[in-house]
Amino acid sequence: MKTLKMKDWGLGLGKHVVIAGPCSVETEKQLDDLCNSFEREPQIGMFRGGVWKPRTRPGNFEGLGDTALPWLQEVRNRLKIPVCIEVANAAHVEAALKHQIDVLWIGARTTVNPFSVQEIADSLRGVDIPVMVKNPINPDLALWVGALERMHDAGLNKLAAIHRGFADPYDKIYRNKPNWNLAMQLKLELPDIEIINDPSHIGGKWEMIKDISQRALNFGMDGLMIETHPNPKEAWSDARQQVTPEQLLTILKEISFKEKIDLEAEIPSNLKEMRNAIDHIDQKLIDLLSDRFHVIDQVGAYKKAHQLAVYQGDRWKNVLQNRIDLGKQKDMSEKFMKSFLVAIHDESIKRQEKQMALEKEVAKTI
Structure with missing residues (x-):
């Protein structure tokens, strides 16, 4: 496997960035309610929102698509922080760039397919935009590294990884088993890469988010992506793993953002x-x-x-x-x-x- 020179890699959002927002963008009021809460919280460094939702089985809510993109532009204008969405193909990229979305992420179902990753990489050639890559569904380090390499080969340097856990049908604790050692192996392969932990998808239950977040920080991860909804019980997708803004702020106060000793x-x-x-x-x-x-x-x-x-x-x-x-x-x-x-x-x-x-x-x- 080739070694990448990554001194210039990174999102540049500072230490321990907190990314928060709903699993799915549902309504303008939903986003307005979140903005009202987040405007008073300087610790939120980026706003996330699912626009296209790759669902395992048909019939579930698959996102509002282009309709939601102008609403996210308004979120950025109000909160004065970057907004990020998931993209799974070139058409998604084109729409995101048209609406000046700040940061893109590639989801676990996409990372597992090198053809899809390459399509996204090709559509981003010549574009200076940060991209975050989630680990693939299965515990395959090469696929994760390979997706980052494809982005890098397309000329993208503002890259980060998202650790969201791995499917394990035998694990009864987590929705997606964390396999912390694989995230640490990624850090060994790519020493300067920033890794954002996604405790929402790892735990699958909002009650697990605090402990998973703390463990991620203990492992030296660089930030957290926590799904947040004004009323999780009424969420159109992944209701069980989302927290309210108030619960999010409580979690952030109770976990310890320890500084790493580098020298x-x-x-x-x-x-x-x-x-x-x-x-x-x-x-x-x-x-x-x-x-x-x-x-x-x-x-x-x-x-x-x-x-x-x-x-x-x-x-x-x-x-x-x-x-x-x-x-x-x-x-x-x-x-x-x-x-x-x-x-x-x-x-x-x-x-x-x-x-x-x-x-x-x-x-x-x-």
Whole structure:
């Protein structure tokens, strides 16, 4: 994967930008009511509103389209902040530019399709407008990075990512599982990219927004996009995950917008000591894992010599339960212990399979 030079990337909206507005633009009165609330709140840095709504199934409200765009122009004039909308094709882009929309975002259903992303990128060539790219529905980092690359290759430098979570039919907590590690991997791939968290779509319930927002900020994300409606119970789409302006302001007061420490010189001495201790422990962990895998290699050699199957179900079941119990005794969660042990087991299986494959290759050459 190519490395992008991103020093000039970013929306330039300052630290911890808060983007708020309804899931869908419904009526002029709806926007007027929100403006009345937001005019008294300087913390709102951008206004969002869904104009074209890509719905999973037909028959649901799919947005007012072009009708809503002049209303958003009036919102910008009143609040003196940028307005942003989602676009899914070149026609949407053309209409948005015609009505001088300030910022565009590409939705999760669009990010998953490189053809659609490329169509949008081509329609924006030569246009100086900020674009935010939501993660794809499925947990595929390459698709997310690829969409940003396509925008960059079209000459767009004012880019940001939106972390809105990933579909997981087995997760019963979130509407879209956050998979925080994937957002952090994006930051490793593109170190200077700004990441805006969308707690509304991750939680799917307004009661979860505060905790998800705080966790996003704890992970160092650069802002929040929170769906806000004057009367969520009467919202035409995603009613359950929207908050009132009053609830939004309460959330913003209760979460902590901690500043990130960017320079090593600014790190307090006691924090440096704790980090040094962590580095030392990590080195010991890696040494122990290396020792464990050397023993695994010996186990693999034994299985190969005695024609035993790589996977031994009863043994793995016993090891998993025993180690989970040991971890819980040391104040480690069952969820963490299981994922940690499964990762080790997967690597152990791969190493043993590699030995079996080498045996077959040697047999072919004899």
